[in-house]
Amino acid sequence: MDKFVTHTGTGVPLRRSNVDTDQIIPAVYLKRVTRSGYEDGLFAAWRKNPEFVLNNESFKKGTILVAGADFGTGSSREHAVWALQNYGFKVVISPRFADIFRGNSGKGGLLTIILPQDQVEALWDVIEAEPTMQIEVNLEKRRVSYKSVSLPFDIDDYTRWRLMEGLDDIGLTLKQTDSIDAFEKRRPTIKPATQPAQ
Amino acid sequence: MASKTSGKTLAEKIWLEHTVRSAEGEPDLLYVDLHLIHEVTSAQAFDGLRLASRKVRRPDLTIATEDHNTPTLNIDLPIADPVSKLQVDTLRNNCAEFGVRIHSLGDIDQGIVHVVGPQLGLTQPGMTIVCGDSHTSTHGAFGALAFGIGTSEVEHVLATQTLPLVRPKTMALNVEGELQPGVTAKDLILAVIAQIGTGGGQGYVIEYRGSAIRALSMEGRMTVCNMSIEAGARAGLVAPDETTFAYIKAKPHAPHDWDAALAYWNTLFTDADAKYDLEITINANELAPFVTWGTNPAQGVPLNSVVPDPALITDIEERGAAERALLYMDLKAGMPLKNIAIDTVFLGSCTNGRIEDLRNAAAILEGKKIASTLRMLVVPGSARVRLQAEAEGLDQVFIEAGAEWRNAGCSMCLGMNPDQLAPGERAASTSNRNFEGRQGKGGRTHLVSPQVAAATALRGRLSSPADL
Numbered sequence: 073m074d075k076f077v078t079h080t081g082t083g084v085p086l087r088r089s090n091v092d093t094d095q096i097i098p099a100v101y102l103k104r105v106t107r108s109g110y111e112d113g114l115f116a117a118w119r120k121n122p123e124f125v126l127n128n129e130s131f132k133k134g135t136i137l138v139a140g141a142d143f144g145t146g147s148s149r150e151h152a153v154w155a156l157q158n159y160g161f162k163v164v165i166s167p168r169f170a171d172i173f174r175g176n177s178g179k180g181g182l183l184t185i186i187l188p189q190d191q192v193e194a195l196w197d198v199i200e201a202e203p204t205m206q207i208e209v210n211l212e213k214r215r216v217s218y219k220s221v222s223l224p225f226d227i228d229d230y231t232r233w234r235l236m237e238g239l240d241d242i243g244l245t246l247k248q249t250d251s252i253d254a255f256e257k258r259r260p261t262i263k264p265a266t267q268p269a270q
Numbered sequence: 271m272a273s274k275t276s277g278k279t280l281a282e283k284i285w286l287e288h289t290v291r292s293a294e295g296e297p298d299l300l301y302v303d304l305h306l307i308h309e310v311t312s313a314q315a316f317d318g319l320r321l322a323s324r325k326v327r328r329p330d331l332t333i334a335t336e337d338h339n340t341p342t343l344n345i346d347l348p349i350a351d352p353v354s355k356l357q358v359d360t361l362r363n364n365c366a367e368f369g370v371r372i373h374s375l376g377d378i379d380q381g382i383v384h385v386v387g388p389q390l391g392l393t394q395p396g397m398t399i400v401c402g403d404s405h406t407s408t409h410g411a412f413g414a415l416a417f418g419i420g421t422s423e424v425e426h427v428l429a430t431q432t433l434p435l436v437r438p439k440t441m442a443l444n445v446e447g448e449l450q451p452g453v454t455a456k457d458l459i460l461a462v463i464a465q466i467g468t469g470g471g472q473g474y475v476i477e478y479r480g481s482a483i484r485a486l487s488m489e490g491r492m493t494v495c496n497m498s499i500e501a502g503a504r505a506g507l508v509a510p511d512e513t514t515f516a517y518i519k520a521k522p523h524a525p526h527d528w529d530a531a532l533a534y535w536n537t538l539f540t541d542a543d544a545k546y547d548l549e550i551t552i553n554a555n556e557l558a559p560f561v562t563w564g565t566n567p568a569q570g571v572p573l574n575s576v577v578p579d580p581a582l583i584t585d586i587e588e589r590g591a592a593e594r595a596l597l598y599m600d601l602k603a604g605m606p607l608k609n610i611a612i613d614t615v616f617l618g619s620c621t622n623g624r625i626e627d628l629r630n631a632a633a634i635l636e637g638k639k640i641a642s643t644l645r646m647l648v649v650p651g652s653a654r655v656r657l658q659a660e661a662e663g664l665d666q667v668f669i670e671a672g673a674e675w676r677n678a679g680c681s682m683c684l685g686m687n688p689d690q691l692a693p694g695e696r697a698a699s700t701s702n703r704n705f706e707g708r709q710g711k712g713g714r715t716h717l718v719s720p721q722v723a724a725a726t727a728l729r730g731r732l733s734s735p736a737d738l
């Protein structure tokens with residue numbers, strides 16, 4: 073997982089609340105056997121509509137999704153996070169996230185930021201007026217900044233640390249490799265192996 | 271499983287022995303002795319490794335088999351369903367790339383992952399065993415701590431051979447007395463689940479104890495532990511004894527240093543002064559052949575009784591669930607269960623697809639014909655079980671009785687392959703889940719023992735061997 077300290081990019085205004093994971097990635101796209109390549113399924117139903125924000129040339133390169141409240145509700149599928157990341161999103165901003173989605177995001181390295189509804193609405197307005205406007209997300213300082221505006225946000229220390237260090241669960245455990253090596257040295261030899269050790 | 275100064279339960283002993291690291295406020299890091307994988311839950315895990323340029327830490331503690339969506343007919347032909355074929359091909363490629371031993375369709379050691387581990391002798395007392403499948407609890411029958419995990423955890427184990435886990439609580443389930451003739455391990459566990467409910471074991475490792483458990487064969491213990499998950503438990507466990515040791519002794523992966531292994535295995539019991547978080551006692555003498563009438567495994571009653579009346583259930587949640595279940599199952603309260611006509615009998619799965627299960631069913635079918643109104647599918651749990659059954663002539667008993675003799679796999683247990691119930695079709699099944707649509711869209715499932723399955727096949731209605 074890549075380290076996340078700061079990110080600067082353009083925003084995509086998704087003026088919808090209650091975006092559930094079935095909308096983020098419909099079930100028909102879950103048949104894949106890989107962890108990548110889900111970008112085609114992202115918001116698949118909505119993208120059929122030419123008016124949908126991701127079909128607007130000005131927003132195609134956006135990396136910061138700014139959505140309405142209760143983003144990521146519904147099924148626990150981790151594919152929702154993969155789809156957003158595969159498409160190119162690094163950050164999702166919303167007034168409120170579904171718990172499981174937020175947890176999955178943290179595991180996968182997608183930063184979720186909670187901003188109050190009025191700040192989200194203000195962001196929508198400026199992004200729509202000026203799609204190329206740069207937004208800076210600074211995880212270290214816990215701030216979202218654009219133009220002369222600088223907004224603080226909350227994130228728990230543990231998740232912040234993990235994202236800044238680029239540590240997924242596996243990365244964290246791999247930091248304990250010495251303990252695992254030591255454990256394997258004292259592990260009883262009578263235990264079976266499926267094949268000779270490599 | 272709070273730390274105690276006094277004696278330890280079996281689950282605590284195994285847990286402590288596998289703790290790589292333990293820190294205040296964090297989950298314990300637990301070492302995994304054996305990782306079983308199959309085609310349905312491993313693909314994204316391998317892809318995750320690939321994306322992060324990681325390798326499998328211990329391919330020599332990992333083994334794969336194809337079971338969930340493999341066909342049970344024409345297994346020499348390419349798999350017809352494209353999604354199944356893609357998953358199986360992906361597993362084969364991943365195992366080749368990462369150096370993992372695999373038993374593919376057509377291989378003598380192919381079969382349901384929870385049948386294959388024990389039959390190879392890879393499942394041994396005191397081990398930690400995981401698999402991306404909830405019925406991994408089966409392996410607890412050997413006194414191993416075994417549980418199902420999700421795909422992200424599969425990736426975690428592949429990369430590190432460990433898992434960060436919160437210690438479960440422990441429950442003792444004492445089954446004292448003796449099972450009456452015709453009453454099986456399946457009836458016992460169905461009765462237990464009916465008593466404690468689908469959430470009764472939530473957060474616990476259930477250790478099955480008592481004279482009735484000690485008297486069970488390894489096959490019977492596996493059936494009991496297998497369904498622990500249906501009571502919501504993290505795992506099931508039976509302390510190893512002579513029955514366990516005798517079962518492992520002749521298996522291919524039995525320990526070379528048998529005496530050292532035995533010395534260790536003999537330490538694997540719950541200390542007399544250990545305390546469980548919960549204890550439940552059940553009288554084995556009172557148990558009878560059991561059958562489910564509803565759409566979760568806790569909705570079961572003795573076969574001799576009637577479909578329960580939801581109006582008599584006091585808990586509102588449960589009453590509603592019972593009403594919906596009766597609607598789905600197309601049953602009426604008060605109807606004798608033995609009047610229920612069956613369309614399909616399924617004998618197989620990781621719950622009841624072992625050689626002893628096939629023997630028990632064949633003994634009832636021998637020289638008789640199944641009812642003309644139904645079909646019976648016999649699906650051995652593994653290719654070796656199939657061969658063993660053929661060596662004993664059981665296949666002929668099934669075929670002459672009018673049943674279909676298939677190749678090994680999960681088959682109609684979850685209907686991911688072509689073996690499915692048609693909408694509205696009613697099955698007596700030796701598997702473990704009677705959820706809506708589990709065995710095919712609109713299909714209706716009654717969970718039963720192999721003996722009840724065989725008797726039902728002969729009479730066309732739910733029946734116990736005593737009815738013949």
Ligand code: SF4
Binds near residue numbers: 619621
């Ligand atoms: S037989 Fe059924 S329960 Fe067992 S592993 Fe296969 S699908 Fe799962």
